[in-house]
Amino acid sequence: MADIAQRVGVSKMTVSRALARTTENDRAPSEQLRQRILAACAEMGYVIDQTARTFASKRSGVVAAVIPSLNNSNFSETAQGITSALAARGLQLLLAYDEYREEDEERLLRSLLMHRPEGVILTGGHHSAGTRAMLQAAGIPVVETWELPAQPIEHVVGFSNAQAGAALLRHLHAQGYRRIGFIGGSSERDHRGSQRREGVVQAMQALGLPAQRVLAFGEPPLHIGHGGQAVLQLLQQWPDTDAVICVSDLLAFGALTECQRRGWAVPGRLAIAGFGDFEIARHCHPRLTTVALDCQGIGRSAGELLLQAIDAAREGNRLPAQTITAPFHVVQRESS
Amino acid sequence: MADIAQRVGVSKMTVSRALARTTENDRAPSEQLRQRILAACAEMGYVIDQTARTFASKRSGVVAAVIPSLNNSNFSETAQGITSALAARGLQLLLAYDEYREEDEERLLRSLLMHRPEGVILTGGHHSAGTRAMLQAAGIPVVETWELPAQPIEHVVGFSNAQAGAALLRHLHAQGYRRIGFIGGSSERDHRGSQRREGVVQAMQALGLPAQRVLAFGEPPLHIGHGGQAVLQLLQQWPDTDAVICVSDLLAFGALTECQRRGWAVPGRLAIAGFGDFEIARHCHPRLTTVALDCQGIGRSAGELLLQAIDAAREGNRLPAQTITAPFHVVQRESS
């Protein structure tokens, strides 16, 4: 920066101001001078050192987020939503993923906090005491997403996975299906999946349906392949099943193709419904009945909420804890 | 850190050494003391400030990568491969994506370089003069992936997309198909797609096949839906086409389901082949003939290569430019 300053014939401080966003009590140099300075930077290939800037200003310009997996289009869409919200204000997203290993979340969060993010976005509402303590100590705003936690850390942008599951079950019931099964993951690692299952089971019971046809199959992250194996097991165990709800569209698609390979008509022999409205659900044949979510919208809202909280924090205030409920709706398609 | 030091009754420097990895000329305190220091950190919720550490040591512990899109499983697998290679050495991945807008790459790279990464991984081999200049000025090791650039910036982990396209064309030819079409993106934005197309066209010509059935359809990122529209247009224009190569499995899947909706047998009426061996290609019905790549392996190799280069740089040396060729192979499945 000193080199640039010397080259242009001004002080370091003027260069600093030309490269920074203008604040109220620290006004920018003239536009003409600024252009000369930018030109000098470009010529010399100078890129300002964000590390030093962060260090001096105590503002990292970074937001940290933890998602379960990159390889799930739902979460990568949420990440894109976050990115777009932050980009509008020049903040960077530092993204980490734990492949559904929640025991890793703490370690991951620690290494994220070392980078002094100005805010944190988490997926889900189940977090260890250690995680909560670290966030508390960091004293930065937090948004939890994708669920509606009973005891939120602070802000929330989510929806009730249980209600969404129940809505889908009631939809199939209204279509006339009565011997409905559910396929999900075998562990408690995927809390959102478990909540959907509970919502489905409760809705079954409320409608007086038998609620045994519930299969826990495979460890998250669940892939397409799991769906095929699971549907075979389901039909072997309860051959008269007439419809199945899958914990995600990926599983539903796997179930669908397995049925096609066996020559079982979907929805004639078995109706299939998924969850998430993945791109594949809108395009496979037959198209999948599913629950549509605005994944990118969840990310965008979370990002915008965090921006508000960060703005407040920069001015020494604290944004009161907010909970934003994201919409979902059942989409009726050809598979049921 | 001073607080911790005071609490334990040592100097800041001893705390610093307890928290740092031991270097040769700067040895760690006794294990017992170290444990006392770590305990004090945990008690006080202290997390070391990576910003200050980076600033003082001139080592960020960060590697930056640019991929075209998060929403493409090929690239997110590569990102996972990079992450796993870096994690082994405690380095963080700072990931950015440009949604195939190469004009954004420069802007993206600038904001990445501000974080003073110790190395950079790029996707593809087509980069602007500005990008090259910035990387040159940054003086850090660079790995390009997913292509074999004619003039690499430095290191490369990739494969020839043209050869891969040609191999797939020859495979279909060997199966007996003669009126083969190609569906790809309409712009030059996706260089890898263009290279595949060129490989396919050259192989057609080499085999004496007519090479007109080449459709450029839609702007990247191409989705499943594009495949369906494109295959309709292809068959409308050249009704006697007996096989089609799609620039990615996503397009191929879209083409497949469109055929199914129209009642066209695949491969009876039209054989379909994709590219990338996405999960969907292994599970749809019929399964897709495609070109399999080790996406995660590309990421892991790129990460490991970069680690070597970073190690060399830390010791003041420079790793000679290396090119690693990643494998691909045609996978014959039911769709052709």
Added chain:
DNA sequence: CTGTTAGCGCTTTCAT
């Protein structure tokens, strides 16, 4: 609109 001074929290270097 521009400049000067001090210092952010840590590691490097050198000393003991």
Added chain:
DNA sequence: ATGAAAGCGCTAACAG
């Protein structure tokens, strides 16, 4: 094995 001093590149605060 541990400590003291210096300083990394930038911005805040204040001065003009």
